[in-house]
Amino acid sequence: MPKLDYDNQNNWLFKTGQMQSPVALESNKAEKIEKQATLKLNYSTNASYVHDNGQGIEIGLSGKAIIDNRFFSLQQFHIHAPSEHLLNNYRFDGEIHFVHQAKDGRTAVIAVFLKAGKTSKTFSQIFNHLNQDQNFVCDLTDLIPENKSYYHYLGSLTTPPLTENVEWYILANPVEISRQQLAEFHKLYPYNNRQLQSLNGRPVLYCSSTIKN
């Protein structure tokens, strides 16, 4: 084989940008993983701020998560509408991203789809504290489904700097907020979803859960 030119390393080609998010998920193409879904979330019930950060609505919340047997710290969560990921060609009404970081710098995002339906008390609390730096009770029980079956793939942040090296865990089961709550969000953002990116052959895994945690 031709030798790699170690004397001219600056000419080596760096291939990147092939692992971007969001993507279209298809349940019949996802590989079923036998092990049980292992998302153990232990989030605070007190949020510290709600900011319109120019990309969406971001809520300050701390907490711990065990994701695929490793410890992560919750950094914040934020809201996109409509959804960024597609599931079986369906675009949900919104998508919450819970952003976590591990000690080595790895980012893991747990995503929850939103669909129009009953009013979310937590969502109302969030909008009552918009652009305030003030603690408030933020009980996520109505914004995280009990069944945490998820789709998993490797991707990127969906806003600049679009950094790759992000582990995505997209819960299969949506939660509900009301049409009025959606309309409140859309007054701030007519839409804040990044366009779909190609999977470029990346595997998508599906991990089903019977655990409520």
Next chain:
Amino acid sequence: MPKLDYDNQNNWLFKTGQMQSPVALESNKAEKIEKQATLKLNYSTNASYVHDNGQGIEIGLSGKAIIDNRFFSLQQFHIHAPSEHLLNNYRFDGEIHFVHQAKDGRTAVIAVFLKAGKTSKTFSQIFNHLNQDQNFVCDLTDLIPENKSYYHYLGSLTTPPLTENVEWYILANPVEISRQQLAEFHKLYPYNNRQLQSLNGRPVLYCSSTIKN
């Protein structure tokens, strides 16, 4: 805050190339992790080929590994000389890379430093089968240290396509091959180490092990 322009997403800036390998590791700057090192290796003792692949010497070997509580499959291992990573400003005589992949496509590389010393039987076996596609016994006990304390950080492949999203686990304890064996390698490659890359603020963790496995 100024709104991100969702109507002109193609103008968004994608920041990449900040997480390249190899890097200089410094033990006094690494964050000590309290948990025990969890590298459990269950490799085959039969290799299937030895190829001069134009970047180094690559050996076909399969196997399983549990790395930080997750399953990986060994893809192959290959040899660089001198070492690519530095430890406390010291460049070792060589570095073996055991390349693993998880089902989601994630790559994890376990690196073992080589230093000149006693003859490695396994290394001799490898060179006896150079550029052959033939099974042979490849018992790695003299090429993997018993103590698997490691440095860990997130980086990239060290040859094109230099893909990021690689988990590095660099064993702190070297193994030995003879000066004659090093000389044999250098007949093929005077050197095949990529130049050092900047850490750019990435954390380096150190995980000590008392387990022999």
